[in-house]
Amino acid sequence: MSEQQRxxxxxxxxxxxxxxxxxxxxxxxxxxxxxxxxxxxxIEKAAGVNISLWTGIGLLLLAGSFWLWVLLSPPQPATSSAxxxxxxxxxDPWPSE
Amino acid sequence: xxxxxxxLSAAVMAQDAPNEEAALLDMQWVDYxxxxxxxxxxxxxxxxxxRSIKNSKDFFQAGRSLPAWIxxxxxxSANLGALEILGFAANGAQFGFASVHYYWIGAIPAMVFLGVxxxxxxxxxKLKSVPEYLRRRYNKPTHLVNAGSFAISTVLIAGVNLYSLxxxxxxxxxxxxxxxxxxxxxxxxxxxxxxxxxxxxxxxVLQFFVIIAGLxxxxxxxxxxxxxxxxxxxxxADYPAYWYDPWSGTGIATSGEAANPIGDWVGIIxxxxxxxxxxxxxxxxxxxxxxxxxxxxxxxxxxxxIGAYPKIFIPFIVLLPGIIAALLFPELGKDPSDESMxxxxxxxxxxxxxxxxxxxxVAVTGLVAAFMAGMAANVSSFNTVVTYxxxxxxxxxxxxDHYYLRLxxxxxxxxxxIGIGTAFIAAQYNNINEYxxxxxxxxxxxxxxxxILGMFWKRTTAWGGFWGMLSGIISAGGIWVFATVYDExxxxxxxxxxxxxIVAGAVDLVVTVAVSKRTEPKPDTExxxxxxxxxxxxxxxxxxxxxxxxxxxxxxGAITLAMAMYLIFIFWSPS
Numbered sequence: 001m002s003e004q005q006r007x008x009x010x011x012x013x014x015x016x017x018x019x020x021x022x023x024x025x026x027x028x029x030x031x032x033x034x035x036x037x038x039x040x041x042x043i044e045k046a047a048g049v050n051i052s053l054w055t056g057i058g059l060l061l062l063a064g065s066f067w068l069w070v071l072l073s074p075p076q077p078a079t080s081s082a083x084x085x086x087x088x089x090x091x092d093p094w095p096s097e
Numbered sequence: 098x099x100x101x102x103x104x105l106s107a108a109v110m111a112q113d114a115p116n117e118e119a120a121l122l123d124m125q126w127v128d129y130x131x132x133x134x135x136x137x138x139x140x141x142x143x144x145x146x147x148r149s150i151k152n153s154k155d156f157f158q159a160g161r162s163l164p165a166w167i168x169x170x171x172x173x174s175a176n177l178g179a180l181e182i183l184g185f186a187a188n189g190a191q192f193g194f195a196s197v198h199y200y201w202i203g204a205i206p207a208m209v210f211l212g213v214x215x216x217x218x219x220x221x222x223k224l225k226s227v228p229e230y231l232r233r234r235y236n237k238p239t240h241l242v243n244a245g246s247f248a249i250s251t252v253l254i255a256g257v258n259l260y261s262l263x264x265x266x267x268x269x270x271x272x273x274x275x276x277x278x279x280x281x282x283x284x285x286x287x288x289x290x291x292x293x294x295x296x297x298x299x300x301x302v303l304q305f306f307v308i309i310a311g312l313x314x315x316x317x318x319x320x321x322x323x324x325x326x327x328x329x330x331x332x333x334a335d336y337p338a339y340w341y342d343p344w345s346g347t348g349i350a351t352s353g354e355a356a357n358p359i360g361d362w363v364g365i366i367x368x369x370x371x372x373x374x375x376x377x378x379x380x381x382x383x384x385x386x387x388x389x390x391x392x393x394x395x396x397x398x399x400x401x402x403i404g405a406y407p408k409i410f411i412p413f414i415v416l417l418p419g420i421i422a423a424l425l426f427p428e429l430g431k432d433p434s435d436e437s438m439x440x441x442x443x444x445x446x447x448x449x450x451x452x453x454x455x456x457x458x459v460a461v462t463g464l465v466a467a468f469m470a471g472m473a474a475n476v477s478s479f480n481t482v483v484t485y486x487x488x489x490x491x492x493x494x495x496x497x498d499h500y501y502l503r504l505x506x507x508x509x510x511x512x513x514x515i516g517i518g519t520a521f522i523a524a525q526y527n528n529i530n531e532y533x534x535x536x537x538x539x540x541x542x543x544x545x546x547x548x549i550l551g552m553f554w555k556r557t558t559a560w561g562g563f564w565g566m567l568s569g570i571i572s573a574g575g576i577w578v579f580a581t582v583y584d585e586x587x588x589x590x591x592x593x594x595x596x597x598x599i600v601a602g603a604v605d606l607v608v609t610v611a612v613s614k615r616t617e618p619k620p621d622t623e624x625x626x627x628x629x630x631x632x633x634x635x636x637x638x639x640x641x642x643x644x645x646x647x648x649x650x651x652x653x654g655a656i657t658l659a660m661a662m663y664l665i666f667i668f669w670s671p672s
């Protein structure tokens with residue numbers, strides 16, 4: 001990968017890590033807010049634990065780790081399967097002798 | 098599986114009779130919003146992936162472009178359908194930890210075996226499907242029996258899945274049966290139609306995380322509700338020993354109360370683990386297809402092994418909630434006529450009892466996601482096998498690529514329609530599911546022996562493979578007839594299935610060898626890449642990857658960890 005191609009919005013959309021991060025950020029925020037507004041009955045129902053708050057924080061941590069992963073290794077520019085085949089030939093971890 | 102649908106549908110009938118709105122859960126708008134947002138993501142993924150589908154290879158094999166972690170998580174997610182989750186929770190509620198064997202000694206070694214040993218044969222020979230191996234290694238009859246039975250069973254099981262989803266949605270949320278079936282089927286149809294295998298697999302990985310995110314809080318709240326892990330184990334002291342010591346009561350001669358209902362040790366190790374689990378995880382195309390979509394041989398080999406690691410811990414969020422439900426609801430499963438308290442209701446009951454709004458939405462979304470994962474895996478393997486193994490192999494050989502791509506899309510529609518039809522038939526006649534499952538288990542029983550002989554014994558002939566497999570299937574049927582007549586012979590239906598696997602495998606082995614000795618083997622030139630010693634991918638190339646990416650290293654780690662998990666019950670046991 002010598003040449004740095006520009007990563008388009010399309011490439012980001014095709015990056016599954018980005019999609020997972022998005023969904024769990026939304027879920028995390030929703031569940032955390034629900035947890036912050038939990039009624040005593042809600043807490044009593046879940047054996048005395050504010051489980052929505054804890055789950056919400058957990059979901060945000062999950063989302064955060066995917067954001068971090070996307071940030072640390074950005075998605076490769078989109079390739080058609082034909083390009084990929086070529087790339088796979090190059091990257092083949094088992095070159096024939 | 099079928100017992101589950103029967104029980105659930107009975108539960109629903111009972112609840113439904115007076116008024117249609119008798120929902121078990123108290124869902125707030127937040128919980129519904131999460132379900133809707135999830136549906137938007139599911140469809141969105143299909144739509145996003147659609148633009149990268151240009152030819153049949155993209156559609157059926159995800160362009161062979163996916164990284165190992167996606168292939169690996171989709172690999173276990175395809176199997177983590179809701180039937181699996183509710184079924185194993187029911188097992189936990191009925192027998193405690195006894196069924197961990199299905200994971201630690203059954204699934205894990207089999208997944209590692211697929212990655213380390215078998216994947217070079219599949220991926221290295223550029224096969225498009227698992228049945229195709231039989232066509233090239235043996236002959237057309239062997240291939241047709243396997244491909245045909247797989248295509249029929251997988252699409253019918255998709256229907257059973259769909260029906261079970263509708264049942265759960267009706268029980269939990271009070272949705273109408275017909276609406277639930279149609280809505281779920283259309284969602285699955287849309288994202289496979291648009292995104293092909295890649296759309297299905299992207300969604301499976303997403304589903305995997307949603308399922309986990311729903312089950313972990315449920316289990317934690319459950320443990321706290323009982324009074325902590327120590328208290329939980331202490332309360333298991335009242336139950337038979339196999340509840341907290343899975344190897345207890347597995348002696349062949351053990352009988353009565355102490356007998357482990359899962360089976361004896363020969364049945365568990367030889368029958369369940371070696372024959373049936375290896376057969377399922379290494380030859381069931383709905384599974385193997387996921388690993389085969391990886392971007393290179395090393396990734397394809399690592400995929401099932403990467404999946405094995407999380408799989409080791411799944412019993413703690415599937416079996417354990419079942420056990421918690423048994424402790425919290427002592428009446429669970431005690432009265433067979435009380436349909437709302439069946440074992441299979443363990444997780445829905447626990448969700449209704451313990452989860453407040455917020456987490457509730459995540460858990461329900463996870464359950465719905467699990468059903469869609471199961472169905473999508475079936476539909477996306479059905480369209481591939483029918484296109485490549487039936488249509489392209491026997492009906493229309495040399496058409497352009499575009500023809501097969503269009504065919505695949507049509508078959509997706511047909512597969513979903515058959516699924517919907519099956520779901521409605523299943524709603525009418527519950528016993529049909531059970532008979533179908535039994536019939537398909539005959540076809541699955543001997544298949545591992547046929548594959549392994551083909552890969553490792555060059556002398557195996559085409560007709561040896563065919564007659565061996567056929568007599569294995571027939572003898573599996575024979576064991577079922579025998580067990581139906583002498584219904585006290587096996588200690589449980591689990592044990593019966595295990596011994597059916599042993600007998601079918603042994604018959605397959607003997608007949609294959611006997612016929613092969615009397616028939617001409619194929620010349621070596623036709624077997625290149627398909628038989629050990631004849632240019633299998635790992636033999637022609639040397640591996641040059643960092644040690645952490647070597648399948649053998651990762652695989653050994655997974656098996657060691659799985660075996661070490663049994664040690665937990667030494668430290669964690671009733672005091």
